[in-house]
Amino acid sequence: MGMKIYNSLNRRLEDFEPLNPEQVTIYSCGPTVYDYIHMGNARTALVTDIIRRYLLYKGYNVKLVQNLTDIDDKIIRRAAELGISVKQLAHQNGEAYFEDSQRLGIQPADVHPKATEHIREMIDLIQILIDKGAAYVVDGSVYYRVDQFAEYGKLSNRKPEDLLAGARVEINEEKEDPRDFDMWKAAKPGEPSWDSPWGKGRPGWHIECSAMAMKHLGETIDIHAGGEDLLFPHHENEIAQSELATGVTFARYWMHVAFLKIDGKRMGKSEKNFILLRDALDHYPTEVIRHFLISAHYRHPLDYNQESLTKSEGALRRLNNCLDTLKQYDGEVGLNEKTDVPLQHAVQEMKARFTQAMDTDFNTAQALGAIFSLVSEVNKAFNTLDEMAAPVLAEAYQALAETCQVLGIYNNVETQEETGDNVEQRDELVKLLLEIRQEARNRKDWETSDKIRDRLKELNIQIQDTHHSTTWKFTTK
RNA sequence: GGUGGCGUAGCCAAGUGGUAAGGCCAGGGCCUGCAAAGCUCUUAUUCGUCGGUUCGAUUCCGACCGCCACCUCCA
Numbered sequence: 001m002g003m004k005i006y007n008s009l010n011r012r013l014e015d016f017e018p019l020n021p022e023q024v025t026i027y028s029c030g031p032t033v034y035d036y037i038h039m040g041n042a043r044t045a046l047v048t049d050i051i052r053r054y055l056l057y058k059g060y061n062v063k064l065v066q067n068l069t070d071i072d073d074k075i076i077r078r079a080a081e082l083g084i085s086v087k088q089l090a091h092q093n094g095e096a097y098f099e100d101s102q103r104l105g106i107q108p109a110d111v112h113p114k115a116t117e118h119i120r121e122m123i124d125l126i127q128i129l130i131d132k133g134a135a136y137v138v139d140g141s142v143y144y145r146v147d148q149f150a151e152y153g154k155l156s157n158r159k160p161e162d163l164l165a166g167a168r169v170e171i172n173e174e175k176e177d178p179r180d181f182d183m184w185k186a187a188k189p190g191e192p193s194w195d196s197p198w199g200k201g202r203p204g205w206h207i208e209c210s211a212m213a214m215k216h217l218g219e220t221i222d223i224h225a226g227g228e229d230l231l232f233p234h235h236e237n238e239i240a241q242s243e244l245a246t247g248v249t250f251a252r253y254w255m256h257v258a259f260l261k262i263d264g265k266r267m268g269k270s271e272k273n274f275i276l277l278r279d280a281l282d283h284y285p286t287e288v289i290r291h292f293l294i295s296a297h298y299r300h301p302l303d304y305n306q307e308s309l310t311k312s313e314g315a316l317r318r319l320n321n322c323l324d325t326l327k328q329y330d331g332e333v334g335l336n337e338k339t340d341v342p343l344q345h346a347v348q349e350m351k352a353r354f355t356q357a358m359d360t361d362f363n364t365a366q367a368l369g370a371i372f373s374l375v376s377e378v379n380k381a382f383n384t385l386d387e388m389a390a391p392v393l394a395e396a397y398q399a400l401a402e403t404c405q406v407l408g409i410y411n412n413v414e415t416q417e418e419t420g421d422n423v424e425q426r427d428e429l430v431k432l433l434l435e436i437r438q439e440a441r442n443r444k445d446w447e448t449s450d451k452i453r454d455r456l457k458e459l460n461i462q463i464q465d466t467h468h469s470t471t472w473k474f475t476t477k
Numbered sequence: 478g479g480u481g482g483c484g485u486a487g488c489c490a491a492g493u494g495g496u497a498a499g500g501c502c503a504g505g506g507c508c509u510g511c512a513a514a515g516c517u518c519u520u521a522u523u524c525g526u527c528g529g530u531u532c533g534a535u536u537c538c539g540a541c542c543g544c545c546a547c548c549u550c551c552a
Binding site: 011028029030031032037038040041042043044045047072073074156157158159161162163205225226227228229230231232233256257258259260261264265266267268269270271291295296297299300301302303307308310311312313314315318321322325353357363365366368369370371372373376379380382383441444446449450453454457462463464465466467471 | 478479480481482483488489490491492498499500501502508509510511512513514515516544545546547548549550551552
């Protein structure tokens with residue numbers, strides 16, 4: 001079965017067919033770097049990350065471009081407040097963005113273009129639009145003439161009259177039409193500016209995405225993603241600029257991520273009710289936050305609260321307990337046609353359900369359901385299977401590790417450097433303690449055995465008695 | 478005023494024109510010296526309300542109620 005993506009342009013689920021089967025192109029609207037990113041920003045970035053991971057899992061080549069808006073009103077204002085240069089503020093927050101993203105397990109895009117490094121491309125694009133009569137210059141500013149683009153409003157499903165009646169349209173005497181938007185802002189005293197054919201100034205917001213997407217991905221891109229607040233006017237304006245300039249479709253699939261809420265309201269910087277991603281990461285592991293953010297479908301609102309994070313913690317614990325136990329079978333071979341245990345079917349079913357879920361507009365919530373169903377089956381199997389089933393358990397491990405890594409909820413990397421004399425010594429010490437405890441247990445000296453268990457737990461080492469042995473592992477808390 | 482979305486068990490959350498995935502929490506049982514982990518049973522005859530279409534609707538249509546968002550910078 002092929003993939004389907006919900007396209008905001010038609011508000012329908014559509015079959016996904018990349019323009020060039022060799023390479024899927026994705027443009028994701030990135031942050032304006034005037035501050036650290038919050039959990040809502042993280043949700044959008046994470047969705048993009050998972051879309052890319054899944055497309056790679058499906059065998060596509062992907063080129064992902066995500067911009068950094070490093071010049072705008074908010075950055076100028078914030079820099080002034082802090083008494084540092086715009087450039088410095090943007091640089092600091094840009095670096096912080098990469099750091100935070102990386103901590104959330106988000107892999108860097110192939111290109112992270114910055115607005116200030118593409119002034120030339122933006123000027124060229126604006127000039128094309130002026131030449132076509134789609135833009136006009138007033139006192140050093142350039143505005144887009146909305147009524148020149150017949151399809152204006154096709155993304156946001158708005159008619160020209162809808163945009164005027166009752167709408168909160170900025171009053172600006174310079175504009176011919178209130179709907180027109182600026183592509184180039186004439187310089188104001190003290191603000192950063194660049195030379196242009198229309199005098200010193202700086203780019204408007206929407207033009208950067210058009211220019212940078214086209215430069216790095218071509219005139220037509222496959223997927224354009226962003227938060228749902230960008231649908232109008234940002235994305236509508238990107239379409240207007242790009243398509244009038246090139247005459248071809250700008251983006252074939254528009255994807256919009258629903259808001260993260262907090263206490264039932266949109267988490268937003270202007271409401272001052274946001275949780276910074278870096279603060280959340282200080283309290284919860286990467287995988288827990290990722291699990292929380294993908295526990296609902298990306299087009300549905302999700303409410304941030306401590307209870308939900310606690311639920312994700314519990315779910316991750318269940319998953320990791322299973323994977324930790326399964327991992328020891330990794331590498332077991334010997335599976336053949338004669339091997340026939342029910343778990344094999346469960347593995348196949350999980351893979352099929354996972355793919356089906358992700359194929360259908362990246363339904364991560366449903367994909368998690370498939371994964372946890374197999375976790376249940378594996379746990380049951382532990383109680384009943386004999387050692388002959390080891391290859392099947394290895395297969396289950398592979399399937400779970402692979403799918404969980406698409407979602408980024410399984411950290412298979414050893415947390416500490418698992419080499420060196422200290423580590424060996426540590427392991428031997430734990431082993432020694434467990435031996436002493438076993439001896440105590442043998443003579444029913446529960447006081448001593450429980451003391452060892454309790455004290456180890458205080459040291460974040462959790463031990464478990466099974467039928468024939470005692471296992472131990474590190475815990476996070 | 479315009480546009481769009483949401484309302485599923487105690488909580489979170491998938492989903493389908495044919496009788497409700499998964500997770501968290503809770504309680505009983507099994508296992509265990511006790512824990513932990515795991516298993517197991519219990520937890521929505523029901524999917525905001527009221528109508529309609531249909532052999533049959535939670536799923537389609539209409540009305541209503543409630544909530545949210547965009548139309549202004551915001552992922």
